[in-house]
Amino acid sequence: MFSTVLVANRGEIALRVVRAARAAGLRTVAVYSDADVEAPHVRAADAAVRLGPAPAAASYLHVPALLAAARATGADAVHPGYGFLAEDAGFARACLAAGLVWIGPPPDVVERMGRKDAARRAALAAGVPVLPAVAEDDDPPAHGGEAGDGARGAADPGARDHGAPDDAALAARALAEVGLPLLVKPAAGGGGKGMHLVTDPDALPVALAAARREAAAAFGDRALLVERYVPGGRHVEVQVLADTHGRVVHLGERDCSVQRRHQKVVEEAPAPTVSAALRARLTAAAVRLAAAIGYVGAGTVEFLVAGEQAYFLEMNTRLQVEHPVTEAVTGLDLVALQLAVAQGEPLPLRQEDVTVRGHAIEARVYAEGADFLPRAGRATTVRWPERARVDAALEPGQDVTTWYDPLLGKVISHGATREAARRRLVAALDDTAILGVATNTGVLRRLLGSEAFARAELDTTWLDTHPGAFPPGPPDLALCAGAWALTRPPDRGATDPFAVADGWRLGGPPAPVVVDLTHDGAQHRLLIEPGGQAAPAGARVTLVGDDGAVRRAATVHPETDPADTGPAGAGQLVRVEADGAWHRAVVERRSEAVAVVHEGEAYRFAVADRLVTILAAPADGLVSAPMPGLVRAVAVRAGEAVTVGQMLGVLEAMKMEVPLRAPCAGTVTQVAAAVGDQVELGQPLFTVTEEG
Template sequence: MIRKLLVANRGEIARRIFRTCRALGVETVAVHAEMSDLHAAEADAAVVVESFLNIDQIVEAARRSGADAVHPGYGFLSENAGFARAVEAAGLIWIGPTPDAIEAMGDKIRAKKLVSAAGVPVLDGDDTFPLLIKAAAGGGGRGMRVVTDPGTLRSELAGASAEAQSAFGDGTVFTEPYLPQARHVEVQVLGDQHGRIWVAGDRDCSVQRRHQKIVEEAPAPGLPDTVRAELHRHALAAAEAVGYRSAGTVEFLVDGDRIFFLEMNTRLQVEHPVTEAVTGLDLVAWQVAIAEGRALPAEPPPSWGHAIEVRLYAEDPAAGFAPQTGRLRAFDFGAPGIRVDSGVEAGSEVGVRYDAMLAKIIAYGPDRASAIRLLADALRRGVLHGITTNLALLRAILADDDFVAGRVDTALLDRRLAAWTSAGQDHAVRKAALAAALGSAVRTATSAGVQARMPVAWRNVPSQERVRTFRHAGVEHRVTYAGRGGRLESSWLPGVRIESAAADHVILDDHGVRETYRVTVADGGVDVDGPAGSFDLHAVPKFADPAANLAAGSLLASMPGLVVALHVAEGDQVAAGAPIVVLEAMKMQQTLTAPAAGVVSSVAVEVGRQVAAGEVLAVIEESS
């Protein structure tokens, strides 16, 4: 029996594994690289390491802490056969598949040959465009590129290889045909040490950005019974080909009734909660039991109902999914029937060192429609302030007619992104801005010392309304209001009447519908929570800061990140679209290019420098 387990991971997945360990009576050990790591406080013991990729330090942490087993979670070293071998060589129990299985499936090129020999269909061919470039040693969308123009293939291969090298320590990439209208469907498998392998249902993961999943559901909706049966049969064949044990996932592309093997993930998947919800399994508990030598029952439990998971990311979908950093002032998605697996809480600092995922929010219902409704309501009621996230995008996806009807494929997000990121919330934002202005005005008036006895919004020119300007999602809202006859009034939103206003809450009447808004002044702005969700309103100063003026031709950092490549020097002549700087943040790379042809008049950064979003990287004087 395992007595003490070290989790070689951080954040959300470490906390989730600790939760099961507590239920099993297993002591826990965390490893952490930063003192602020939230997961470290939840373990029975914690050991500092320089990196979650340092095998020697993690094995030594297990030895020093008295752990007798290691769970890798997902990401980092979870699919590193060398790590698994080092754990076993140290006399520790490895919670996962055999090192040989990890090695066989970890190289995607080798894996395709292996499963093909077992009769599983694979995608072949690299001479027909569009092509998909993939990293041979990793996943999660890193090192992946879609190439539609043969002329860009060489540069895209180089970019994908660099990103793969950075993320996985292996720059090997390969190509395969790209099927933009296909669905991404995966099958959960579970194998014990006695040769029994379960197929524990399937999941649809087609809604993706940058080839990384953001919505997952179980079971995959709308699959014909024959296709589902074939998926399960091929997944079993792939698992049997490597004598699989522990939890794993076999991923496929489904194009009509055609099925193609993508890869096998020899670890616990990020989206495992939806399978747990419909089967009643605790997959982590079964990983521990299998590692202890327990046998699986003859058959897996049947699936019932439907579960949907969304991934909440610190990123701006309207700005190319640029990573976002900062401090979470508020974070609460707790609601009846909702599971939240998170790596953060109110007060957490979000940086660029790790993946951008903040949390997974999961809903379960007796059918798909019920699960969608429950999850959509949880996202609407959730409170989140301090960082730009993809929350509004997730709400828009759940409300989309194609998604609700189950008409999903891997290109759905690309087709619908413009509509989803401009989802009509303008009226809701404007009401939130009005509440922010009124709450701020009351707070200012009641803390004004000598002037506290004066009416809120009083002016010595009563015909003129007061003005407060707020910015939300790049749009400025110039709110006007006035105090007349002891009441606050505003002509800014026709049909919206102010019922009452206090420093911490405002009540508005919108054409006869009474709505309450919670108002919190924070960090140069106002946080507002109302019927349509949470809004961060940033106060715009009345007078512009002269220091904010930028030189013409300034190239700005589109996201916070690390400068990993610099392609120019002062005095260089560049063409429009020429690469200037490559930034890396949250394991993704972005190349910033010259907006126009010209001369590089200055370079403000060097390789290895950490930059903030909006920081000037270089100045290009446009050619006349």
């Protein structure tokens, strides 16, 4: 039995474990590097210990520092989370040697299943089918059938020392015994590192040499596995759970086929393309393998599925990033079950007690650019959705560095059907806004909103073979929201009326405001008409094309009070109404630019050199055309007395009418326009001479 859990991790998984442990009545200890001093997981735990500098090797991977932290705080158990040392058998053994409970499978199982070659032999021994492959310490490969067909391969022959690697011999065996196409991968490690697809026999020696270098650098082990590559395959994995009393159950399967460069992006449960018969074979094979190797705790058996055939890929001897989708459809808390199993308790459920209800989908939000490469920055605005589960540890003002994995959080939806879950997740991503650091939220939103995803067409290579498949649409509505933001006070609660470019003028209604914004090298002109007394915080915003025609028109209103709670500089939620529909956006005004998030996509619009030009009438009451257009009406004549705000005429462009109003009370001394005139931006139309 244990009472205090040290969480040997950071970020959202550390928070997840802390919350589950606290719910179980356990004390928690967080660890942190110098880069994470103010991180949420540090504040959430009952105690926290510094490990060392920011580099992972000096902190989260530094075993002596982790063990010292456990001793210093009285921790008697360690939960590794995922990543870092979660699948490090040496760390597991060190914890046990220090008298700590290791919340995970036995170290020997971690070590065995952490090697693809050894795991493959274990799968064969358990009657789980594997892909045709050759490994440097294998006999010629046994070829398994479909998952669950009961075929058994040779017993584990054990590893043999081949001395210096012989790439020529390995290449010859692979071509002769497996055949093209081939996938070269390190025997140790995971995460897609060191994997190379080979379709040309002449390219195989180069791929082997490259994979060895990458494997040695990433895992300290040059051994390779070369297996048959199956194009169009899907990644389907089975969640298993085992206790120390011999019971093993599965919690259904997940589909993790939406990947880029072998990194998962979207996961869902259950798998949408798996038949009932194949599901039964997959889950039975996973349970059989877990029982055969003496597994304990939560683990995942991964398969490559092609049609009705399935082949063992590997086993992850830890909690998976995507475990929330399984929790959503089963109603079970996997971390709580991990803790209970580690306490020596029997599993509180039998296989027949596990029921899958509905469908769940998870989207991983990464700090990365459009090129899928990691990005760093300070998050200035962070808004997570309220209509979905969010596992995240990102807050406004937090620095995102490149020291660690770029995963910022996960957004998870659940619905009665896959389509319901998909629509809910799209809506949740619409509500997600992160500014200050680049993210993939916009790509996720468009991917999940696509017909390809709705039809479950995306296999493991789809994203890599369809680069740029989900580009952002025109930024028109985001431009409208950004232009509106520039007419608002630069800081929440600002009281200086001269700090606002809102067209205010003494003795007259607010004048229209013209804003020029640049984006991706193009300049965009927008006209903002303040909402007046009826809607003082809102405005009508018109995006004008290069030819002077109206490109888009919208009405923008703050969704909440502009002075609501939130850190200085945090984004303002606004409603943008256009073409009979309304959209939400988040805007963040900056000194030289405005940032906008719309449908998950973040935009940065720079203010043109002349910043904001106010088309307010000068002292002599000149009223000019706020945009190119057609004079639709002239309501006054020269010599006529008018009051402040009285309509002088109407200008029309692309079926949108803009009223032209008197800037002051006085007499119309000039009417320079007639109905039907086509006028240019800034062209004088009326002059009103002020009284007195």
